[in-house]
Amino acid sequence: xxxxxxxxxxxxxxxxxxxxxxxxxxxxxxxxxxxxxxxxxxxxxxxxxxxxxxxxxxxxxxxxxxxxxxxxxxxxxxxxxxxxxxxxxxxxxx
Numbered sequence: 001x002x003x004x005x006x007x008x009x010x011x012x013x014x015x016x017x018x019x020x021x022x023x024x025x026x027x028x029x030x031x032x033x034x035x036x037x038x039x040x041x042x043x044x045x046x047x048x049x050x051x052x053x054x055x056x057x058x059x060x061x062x063x064x065x066x067x068x069x070x071x072x073x074x075x076x077x078x079x080x081x082x083x084x085x086x087x088x089x090x091x092x093x094x
Contacts, residue, residue: 003016003019015042017073017076017077018080023044024044025044026068027068029044030044030045030046030047031043031044031045032045
């Protein structure tokens, strides 16, 4: 699904919450930008000498995950959860 964002004066934008959640992007992650044929590819990078694929990351509880979100992100998450819950309730009552 295509999502649009406005580029700010200093070239800043926000990666949509739903994309950040699907890709596991967090505050402090290192991203690379590659431009090719008029398109920009953004990729999450591992920057360390001893990084190994398959190293299990510590798992957060839902409460810990919510605590790591900004107020706007928590509001967006709550809105999404309410919408999903409403859809599920509505589907069962047709």
